[in-house]
Amino acid sequence: MKLTLNVWRQKDRRSPGSFVKYAVNDVSEHMSFLEMLDVLNEKLQTEGQDPVAFEHDCREGICGSCGFMVDGRPHGPMPRTTVCQLHMRSFKDGDELVLEPFRAAAFPIIRDLVVDRGSLDRIVGAGGFVSVNTGSAPEANSTPVPKSVADKSFDNAACIQCGACVAACPNAAAMLFTSAKMQHLNVLPQGEPEKYERATNMVLQMDKEGFGHCTWHGECAEACPKGIPLSSIAAMNMDFNVGNLLRTPPTSGGDGGG
Amino acid sequence: MSWLLTFSRSTVGAKAIMALTGAAMYGFLIVHMAGNLLVFSGTPELHNHHSVFLHSFPELIWPARAGLLLAIVAHIFSWVNLRMRSSAARPVAYKVKQSRASTLYSRTMQLSGPVILVFVVVHLLNLTSGNIHPGFRMQGAAGAALPVGVPGAAEAFGSPAAYENTVALLSQPLWGVFYIVANLLLGLHLFHGGYAMCRTLGLSGERQQGLAKLLASGVTALIVGGNVAIAAAILLGLVK
């Protein structure tokens, strides 16, 4: 099949960018979206042009490296699917697509479709961990975890930190991401003791990075390739509100690093 | 106190403030609607007496008014703060952006909010102060309507003749329709706001969220249904 792509091209962080139109001709429906871009890049390179920069690593939907907007949706039209796992059979011959980077002040563009998502790392650094004393490893079964709790934790731990939630949110909020990275620890007995400090530090770091607020549109959960539920945000709100209003509030303000 | 400042400045804390102040206004709206249902009692005196009754406790009514005003100011202030930050959070707009999950309710919040604010001001000028009214009247202590020559001085004289003033205003087609439309917009705001409020404060369980949604739609229907029924009944001449 033949496709027309309108791709955002931007040389670096400071240069202005613009859309450039490309025709891609020999697209097989069995290709993944990224393989289709590989075909385009090969052609561009033989013509002596700069290839389109996009981020990728595993191409298996598990590392969270890939991600850009395909026609106004993060990772494209397939629900619960990263763009590396998106196949070209989702499109039809003659389609014209717009490829844009994830747009947020906290995601500065590095080049073309590649953005710097270090802000997400800093949120994790502010509290997405459990403090453990060094020493010999604890006995595996010394802390029993009920199945329902383990499931809840695992649902949140499925986050691959791709940033699609931020990209989809009309407020460019990182609420879904932050809540996932927080709640997978907060619900477990190992993470429970620090849950209020964790909530405060991670939310303050999220604010510091310049993400927006939640207005409950639900676009994030819809866009999430891993199906993190909107209720994780509500759980984060509970921990933050209780931690700050009903308990002696912690004095540390998320400085990152942890 | 610095922790309170930190809390109210955070995105989650500022939303909690919007939720709590929203809840206060929700409560007021329920009581307000319920009191006004007295226009259906068939005895104007009953509606007027309820107005006299409320006005006979200045030591309660003024703190309540101050509290509501504070809630409104805090609600708007938090919104402006959050709105400015979320605009800054995406300085470059998408060329193409699809909405997949947002609803009519969620998308119109920023429109319905300011409209409600204007409506509240007009409503106060209509029926509390009487500055905008075809024939605003005060009432004596017995609840009998007395014409008053000084509009806007309601508090100095006692209480407005709630029943007569409401009927005189809403029987005018333009005002009647205006009140109905304003209340329907209020409904959009209340439904999304009510559901959002519960989740902003932290209700996360599957069952709790279902309950919150049910409650938000039920209470919204109650408030808007009651208000619209009053305006429609007067507009159609069923209540005179």
Ligand code: FES
């Ligand atoms: S490249 Fe690893 S998730 Fe897409």
